[in-house]
Amino acid sequence: MRMTVIGTGYVGTVHAACMAAMGHEVLGIDVDADRIASLAAGRAPIREAGLDELLARTVKSGRLRFSTSLAEGAAFARTHFVCVGTPQRPDGEAADLRCVDAVTDELARHLRPGSLVVGKSTVPVGTAARLGRRIAAVVPDAEVAWNPEFLREGSAVQDSMRPERIVVGVTSAHAESVLRTLYTPLLRAGAVFFSTDTATAELVKVAANSFLATKISFINAMAEVCDAAGADVTVLAAAVGADSRIGELFLEPGLGFGGSCFPKDIRAFAARAEEIGAGEAVAFLHEVDRINTRQRERTVSRARRLVGGSFADRRVAVLGASFKPGSDDVRDSPSLAVAASVAREGATVRVHDPQALDNARAALPDPTYTLDIPKACEQADLVLHLTPWPEYQQIDPRALVPVVRHPVLLDARNSLDARPWRAAGWSLHALGDPT
Ligand code: NAD
Ligand code: UGA
Numbered sequence: 001m002r003m004t005v006i007g008t009g010y011v012g013t014v015h016a017a018c019m020a021a022m023g024h025e026v027l028g029i030d031v032d033a034d035r036i037a038s039l040a041a042g043r044a045p046i047r048e049a050g051l052d053e054l055l056a057r058t059v060k061s062g063r064l065r066f067s068t069s070l071a072e073g074a075a076f077a078r079t080h081f082v083c084v085g086t087p088q089r090p091d092g093e094a095a096d097l098r099c100v101d102a103v104t105d106e107l108a109r110h111l112r113p114g115s116l117v118v119g120k121s122t123v124p125v126g127t128a129a130r131l132g133r134r135i136a137a138v139v140p141d142a143e144v145a146w147n148p149e150f151l152r153e154g155s156a157v158q159d160s161m162r163p164e165r166i167v168v169g170v171t172s173a174h175a176e177s178v179l180r181t182l183y184t185p186l187l188r189a190g191a192v193f194f195s196t197d198t199a200t201a202e203l204v205k206v207a208a209n210s211f212l213a214t215k216i217s218f219i220n221a222m223a224e225v226c227d228a229a230g231a232d233v234t235v236l237a238a239a240v241g242a243d244s245r246i247g248e249l250f251l252e253p254g255l256g257f258g259g260s261c262f263p264k265d266i267r268a269f270a271a272r273a274e275e276i277g278a279g280e281a282v283a284f285l286h287e288v289d290r291i292n293t294r295q296r297e298r299t300v301s302r303a304r305r306l307v308g309g310s311f312a313d314r315r316v317a318v319l320g321a322s323f324k325p326g327s328d329d330v331r332d333s334p335s336l337a338v339a340a341s342v343a344r345e346g347a348t349v350r351v352h353d354p355q356a357l358d359n360a361r362a363a364l365p366d367p368t369y370t371l372d373i374p375k376a377c378e379q380a381d382l383v384l385h386l387t388p389w390p391e392y393q394q395i396d397p398r399a400l401v402p403v404v405r406h407p408v409l410l411d412a413r414n415s416l417d418a419r420p421w422r423a424a425g426w427s428l429h430a431l432g433d434p435t
Contacts, residue, residue: 012083074110128198148205154326169201223432233432320387335386
């Protein structure tokens, strides 16, 4: 089947390549001409495991092409996936829908009758219905459906090729049948298919992200209590998570969540719920957000104590810049937020990251960046472990002792094995541990 994928960022590039890999003919469209040129040459704009190979293969096969023209897209296909960004509005907490609206209006000018516009972007409930009315005013026979995306950065290709569930919000049996057919290989591979109305589909997405964010903030709230009580949150998380009704995933305590989605999605959900008269029902999300932001402050203040009360004239090594391992994305990265605070308070900061240095440098120019862990740690008074890349588990703590000024490490992700570090003479600290 033929389709366009509009917006070739994290979601769109992966979706376009995966749909082409499933045998569909795909035209990826973006307003960013440089991005389109490099995609057309088979180069991904982002680093994701398996994406470069998939792109190269599908572009070479001719099943995946790229363009900057929505008019070309409307002529090429009758199914259009919208994957443009929905960031937080600059003037508040609601979602900024300007890109989604711009695509809809431009598409409506060119759409052929009977076309299906399928939103994948994360949007406030009611958006599909609103856009549907907007398109229907121009193209009577067109439909807007919503098919939220659940991929995680770092495992985006795997998540897209083997999703646990596919959710579609539709207003006709025709749209459901088109989407079911498009996703047949994924359904055969075991994905559960939920077909519902558009409002429910939109809400499934923000409810899922809110639940996951709440789980993380819950365990971080427990870490604060553990700090006060002299208890160990790592053991607490493992023991609480061993109850299969709770589950161990997303109970990793530490610096908290960042990225382009959880923070802005819980805020946008709370703002939209307020608009439709259900604000009280999700007022707890404000607390989830506050707990999360507080972990960044707790990390900075713990670090400050560990360097003697002030960062002036101190050297701090930061391990990790991306918002999570496996991704080069630094949007709302907790690690960079901590690095920025520490630098603002007078420390000389050196940051290591295996993949995100270019993006980190663009987002936060002040620190020194390096691909070499010992270089990042040279003469450091304190090492901060902020993004739990697997590389950091492989560090030989003995080899770093002569490199640093003081062998003091704050493991703000509670994920390093303390024993070899302590055996090598390091003073090791974590959030929510009894030390
Ligand atoms: P992104 O910022 O990486 O990419 C968005 C792309 O849309 C950019 O390439 C931009 O140039 C393009 N664009 C903007 N306006 C356009 C227009 N008028 N016409 C064509 N292209 C246009 O965003 P993303 O991270 O891929 O997220 C996209 C959506 O998916 C968001 O709503 C996000 O919340 C949601 N989402 C993201 C993830 C994720 O892991 N990043 C996962 C699930 C859902
Ligand atoms: C998240 C969801 O997991 C995806 O299902 C969703 O599609 C996506 O948001 C989205 O809507 O964009 P992602 O942000 O890529 O995916 O990454 P996660 O693995 O969920 O991690 C998010 C943040 O939470 C990271 O900063 C991570 O370090 C943090 N985290 C995660 C914790 O602090 N503790 C945990 O136990 C788990």
